[in-house]
Amino acid sequence: MNTVVIKVTPSVMKKMKETYNGNLVNKKVPYSEFTAKKSGTAITAYTSGKVMFQGDNAQREAALWGAELPKKKKHTGSSDSSAKSAKLPANFSQLSVVGSDEVGNGSYFGPVTVCAAYADKEHLSALKALGVKDSKALTDKQIRQLAEKIKELIPFQLLVVNPEKYNQIQPTYNAVRMKVALHNQAIGLLLDKLAPVTPEAILIDQFTPEGNYNKYVSLEKTKVNQKIYFTTKGEQYHLAVAAASIISRASFLDELDAASVELGLTVPSGAGHKSDEVAAKVLRKGGIELLGKYAKLHFANTEKAKKLVK
Structure with missing residues (x-):
């Protein structure tokens, strides 16, 4: 199993969390920002800014965030389908x-x-x-x-x-x-x-x-x-x-x-605990039907909000 570790800035970390939102896993790892699994690759992002990729596609997944892919040996007749994404024109x-x-x-x-x-x-x-x-x-x-x-x-x-x-x-x-x-x-x-x-x-x-x-x-x-x-x-x-x-x-x-004005609440961005709290208030006001007009219901925040309402 391949393992790649990179260091990223806070802004890149934020974008990574947004990108992997649909791949997040409910796994508690000490000192981690998030954990995700995509195409067989486990991704663990730590509060230190380090991100670890583990799996057969670890190197390629890490390359999306700045890690260098190992150089391939040249061979006749090959065609590199990723050439355009690897190098932009001069x-x-x-x-x-x-x-x-x-x-x-x-x-x-x-x-x-x-x-x-x-x-x-x-x-x-x-x-x-x-x-x-x-x-x-x-x-x-x-x-x-x-x-x-x-x-x-x-x-x-x-x-x-x-x-x-x-x-x-x-x-x-x-x-x-x-x-x-x-x-x-x-x-x-x-x-x-x-x-x-x-x-x-x-x-x-x-x-x-x-x-x-x-x-x-x-x-x-x-x-x-x-x-x-x-x-x-x-x-x-x-x-x-x-x-x-x-x-x-x-x-x-x-x-x-606009959503904040319509709901009479300050609607936050992101998917943190503040979103859970606001979602709970929306549920109390109009149930899941109202919440569905303002929030992406498949996020884990929906279940967290329901628990707060209870």
């Missing part, structure tokens, strides 16, 4: 690119928002001047202000799946398949808007191995598969992903605010 940050990112998948309350944004060469300097960068390095106020300016500057396509719709399709679409479908749809709709202009590349902020993405996208009626690249921390490689992330985040925050 001067990629200066190309005209469609970037896409999502927000809300790891939050119990609120929607899943996915945005695809097109940043062409002519607008890169303007986006940089606005202060567009990794949304995790921005305050909520800055994100909201930037989102409005970005939407006036470049073409984008935003999709919002509210919790009620999410709960309807979740039994058929697991968390990863749902994100694949949404990214594919957002990119496709944006490409339709841009036609006849075509981007030089498409960059998706990677949330699953490329092979897994291709497996799920093949199930969609209409699929975009040309010039697509995948990489984690995509916002560091092109401003299009950073812009998409900011628009997605702003929309997610707006939806949480």
